Amino acid sequence: MKIRSFIYKLRGETPTEVLIKNGLKVGSNFNRMGRTEIDNSHSWLITIGDDVTLAPGVHILAHDASTKNSLGYTRIGLVKIGSNVFIGAESIILPGVTIGDNVVIGAGSVVTKNIPSDSVAAGNPARVIQEYGVFIERRKAEMKDGIVFDESYTVRSSDFGQEKREEMIKKLKEGSGTGYVR
Secondary structure, X not given: OHHHHHXXXXXXXXXXXXXXXXXXXXXXXXXXXXOOEEOOOOHHHEEEOOOEEEOOOOEEOOEEHHHHHHHOOOEEOOEEEOOOEEEOOOOEEOOOOEEOOOEEEOOOOEEOOOEOOOEEEEEOOEEEEEEHHHHHHHHHHHHHHOOEEOHXXXXXXXXXXXXXXXXXXXXHHHOOOOOEEO
């Protein structure tokens, strides 16, 4: 944990442990990738469920200071992210938003309104584009007929090297250009 906190500080990010100490509520199996920003000035207004992944560059805001100069007040809002949620790279979650359970937010989305459970949403502003179950079933079908790599094809594996990289590229080129890796 100390190494991770040090890395966050090097990146200019507030470590998760500090945000939790300041009131952020986080469930189990929380995965916060690099360059994510969770509103450190209002972290106690944010609740994140179990099995949530924030991809690189995600921003979660519980305040909006656009009214500060004109009104002398900053708008604030609760942010609730349910369980089994993936928020894609460079997405922004704005104050007052609730994201339900079993949700995928597409990369680059700006979530301005609530997203219901069991849905996939994307865009600016984000809108529901399909049901979560349909999304998962389509991906399962792709995996059944497509290219699937085991964990030895990741940087987590001690076996991973140039040969595996080249093999992965070759198989993806021979196929549809996409595949899956554990």
